[in-house]
Amino acid sequence: MSPLVSFRQVSARLGQKDILDNLSFDVQAGETLVLLGRSGSGKTTALKMMNGLLLPSAGEVSIDGVRTTDWDLIRLRRRIGYVIQEAGLFPHFTVAANVGLVPRLEGWPLRDIDARVESLLTQIGLPRAQFAMRYPRELSGGQRQRVGVARALAADPPLLLLDEPFGALDPVTRVELQHMFINLRDKLGKTALLVTHDVREALLLGTRIGVLHNGRLVFLGGRSEFLKAHEEEVRAFHTCLEDEWRDTI
Amino acid sequence: MEGYDLMSSALAHEIFELTLEHLFLVGLSMGIAAALAIPVGILLTRRAFLERWVLGFANVMQTVPSLALFGFLIPLPFLGGIGKHTAIVALVLYALLPILRNTLTGILSVDPAVRESAVAMGMTGRQLLWEVELPLATRTILAGLRIATVTTIGTATIAAAIGGGGLGVFIFRGLASVDTTLLLAGAVPAALIAVAADRGLEWVEQKLSPV
Numbered sequence: 001m002s003p004l005v006s007f008r009q010v011s012a013r014l015g016q017k018d019i020l021d022n023l024s025f026d027v028q029a030g031e032t033l034v035l036l037g038r039s040g041s042g043k044t045t046a047l048k049m050m051n052g053l054l055l056p057s058a059g060e061v062s063i064d065g066v067r068t069t070d071w072d073l074i075r076l077r078r079r080i081g082y083v084i085q086e087a088g089l090f091p092h093f094t095v096a097a098n099v100g101l102v103p104r105l106e107g108w109p110l111r112d113i114d115a116r117v118e119s120l121l122t123q124i125g126l127p128r129a130q131f132a133m134r135y136p137r138e139l140s141g142g143q144r145q146r147v148g149v150a151r152a153l154a155a156d157p158p159l160l161l162l163d164e165p166f167g168a169l170d171p172v173t174r175v176e177l178q179h180m181f182i183n184l185r186d187k188l189g190k191t192a193l194l195v196t197h198d199v200r201e202a203l204l205l206g207t208r209i210g211v212l213h214n215g216r217l218v219f220l221g222g223r224s225e226f227l228k229a230h231e232e233e234v235r236a237f238h239t240c241l242e243d244e245w246r247d248t249i
Numbered sequence: 250m251e252g253y254d255l256m257s258s259a260l261a262h263e264i265f266e267l268t269l270e271h272l273f274l275v276g277l278s279m280g281i282a283a284a285l286a287i288p289v290g291i292l293l294t295r296r297a298f299l300e301r302w303v304l305g306f307a308n309v310m311q312t313v314p315s316l317a318l319f320g321f322l323i324p325l326p327f328l329g330g331i332g333k334h335t336a337i338v339a340l341v342l343y344a345l346l347p348i349l350r351n352t353l354t355g356i357l358s359v360d361p362a363v364r365e366s367a368v369a370m371g372m373t374g375r376q377l378l379w380e381v382e383l384p385l386a387t388r389t390i391l392a393g394l395r396i397a398t399v400t401t402i403g404t405a406t407i408a409a410a411i412g413g414g415g416l417g418v419f420i421f422r423g424l425a426s427v428d429t430t431l432l433l434a435g436a437v438p439a440a441l442i443a444v445a446a447d448r449g450l451e452w453v454e455q456k457l458s459p460v
Contacts, residue, residue, distance in 0.1 A: 051369055078371035088366035092384050102370050151370075161369075 002065045004029045004159060004191050005050055010059035012045050012215075019045045021215040022059070029158070032185065032192040034206030036199060036237065042215040043195040047161050050193065051080045063159070078102055081152030081160040081190075085167045087144045089136040095121070095147050096132040102155040120150040123184060142173035149181065153188065160185075160192040166201065178204055199237040202226075211237065260434060264419075268438050271415035274333065274405045275442075278340035279398050286345045287390065290352025291378065300353070307346035315404050318342065319411045336405070336413025343404055344397040351393025355386025388458040395450040402443040406435060 003026035012020040020042045027033050035043040048054040049061045052073040061068045063076060089098050097104075099120055100113045108116070121128045124146040136144055145165060152160055165181075166174045178201065185192055196202055202209050209226045211219040213233040219226065226234065286307075293300045313321070318339050322329040328338045359382050367381045383390075409417030419435030422428070 053365070053369060074371050074373055076371075077369055080369075082366065082369035084362060084366065086362060088360075088362035090363060090366070090381060091360075105371060105376065 003027055004064060005193065006062040006065075007046075007049075008060050008062070010046075010049065010056045010061055012042070012049070012054065013057045018215050020049075020056075023215075023217050024059075025210060025217060025220055027191060027193060029191050030189060031207045032194060032205055033208050033210060034202040035193065035195045035210050035212055036197070036202045036206075037195075037212035038197060041212040043212045044163055046212065047163055047193060047195050050159075050161055051077050051082060078106060078155060079157045079159070081154075081157045083145075083148045083152045083160070083162040083165045085164040086141075087136070087148030089144055089147055089151070091136050094133050094135060095126070095139070096128070098136070098147055099150045099154055101151060106155055116154060120153060124150045124180065126150075140173075141169055142177060145169060145177055146180070149177075149184070153184070153190075156188075158191060160190050162192060162194040164196055165194070167196070167198070174201075181205065199241055202237075203241075260430075264434055264438060267414065267416050267418055267435075268442070271402075271405055271417075271439065271442065274336060274340065274408055274413060274415050275398065275401050275446075278337050278401055278405070279344060279394070281337070282341045282344035282397060282401075283348055283394060285341070286348035287352050290349045290390075291356065291383075293349075293353050294356045294382075304346075304349065304353075307349050310342045311346045315339070315343065315407050316410065319407055319413075323411060331412040333408075333413050335411055336408035336415075340401050340405055340408070344401050347393045347397040347400070348390070349393075351389050351396075352386065355389030355393075356382045358389070359385045388454055391450065391454040391457065395447060395454065398446050398450060399443050402439060402446060406439055 005027035007023050007025050010020055010023040011018060023042075023046060025033075035046060037043045045054060049056060049068065050063065052068045052071065055069060063071065063080075068076065090101070093101070096117050100117045103113045103116055117132065118128045121131060126143060126146055131139075131143075136147070139147065145168075148165070152162075162181075166177050169177065182205065184190075192205075194201075194205055203223055203226070206223065208220065208222055210217055211226075211231070211234055219229055219231050219234045221229070227238070229235075289303060293303060310318075319336065322335045322339055323331065329335050363381065363385070364377070367377050372380065405413075405415050406417035406420055408415050409421050416435040416439045419431050423431030423433075423435065
C-alpha cells in the first residue's frame, strides 16, 4: 500500500533562508506522526506543505500518491482536517456553523449536516442543546479548541493536520484535550500529523516521532527509539524531560 | 401680517424642495462612490502593487479645497460644466477615500488565523471573500460610508456655487444679501440631515455587524 503522505527531498526556501532542507519521510495510514522541534525548526512549514498552503521549492510532497502540485487544492483541502493553535474559528459563525462548514461547502443535504454536527458535538463533550448556537467568543479556550477538532473531523477526512493544537491551553485542559484526541483518533481510525515543541505531548500522542532541527529531519522513529537516541537535538529534548521529572520529585 | 405669512410659507416650501434636492445630490453621489470604492478596495487587497497609486489618487482628491475642485471641473468636457452632474462628480471624488481606505483596512485586518483556516478548509477565493472577509469587514466598511456620507452632506452645500442646487442655494443667497434667516434656512436643515444620517448609519452598522 502506498503511504498516505510522502515527502521526497523536499526543500523550502524563503529568500536566502532554507526553511526545510532535503526532507524525506512517509506517513502510513493509521499512524500519528509527531513533528517535534524548536520554534523556527520548520515544522509548521512542513505541515502546511501537506494541504498545499505552501508548495515545495524543490522535491515533491504527495498525498495518496498524487503530488500536491497536481492536486486540485480545493478538493485536497476538503479531504484533510486542519487544526491550529487558538482554533482559528470563524468568529461570525455559531459553533454549529463552524463545525458544519466543510460538509456545507461539499454540498451535503442540510439534514445530514445537522446530524453530523450533533454527533460530533456529543463526541467532543459539548452537547448541542447548550452549545450549538453559541458564538466562539462565548466559549472558553478549551471549548474553542474542542470545536476546532470537531470542525476538522466534520467531513470525515482520512488525514488530520494539527499545528500546536493544545499549545495555548492551561496544563489541566491540555491533558483533557490530549486524551480526547487519542480517544477520537483511535475510535475513528484517523491518520494524524501533529506539530509541537512539547516533548511530553510528542511522547503521549505520537506513534512515531520526527525531530526537526534547522529544517532537517535529524531523527525519525518510535517512542522507545526516541528515548534511546543519542543525536544531539534529541538529547536536548531528553534534557527537558529529565528536568521536569526532577522537579516533580 | 398677511404678507409675512405668505413669505414664510413660500420659504417653507422652498426649504422642503431644496432639502429634497440636497438629499438627491448626496444619495446619488454616495451610491456611485460606494459602487466604485468598495469593489476597488476589494481589488486592492488582491493586487497590493495598485494600492499606492489608487490610494494616492484618492488622497490627492481629498486635499483639493472643495470650492476649488468644483471650479476645476467646470471647464472639463463630459464630467464638467455647470449643474448637478458636475456637483455629483465632485462629491463622488471626495467620498472615495474614506470608503476605499476602510474597505481595505476592514479586509486586511481579518485575523490571519481565521483566513488561514478558511483556505485550509477548502474555501475558494470567492467563498473566502463573501463568507469570511466581507462579513468580518462589514463594520469597518460601514464606518467609512458613514464618515463619507456626513462629510458629503456638508460639502454638498457648495454645489450651489456651480448651479448644482441643494440647500447651499440658501447659504450663498444669504451670504450675498447678508441675511441670517436665509443662512439658517440652508444651514439648519443640512446639519439636521447630517445628524440623522450619522445616527441612522450607526444603527445600520450595529444591526449588520455580525460579531
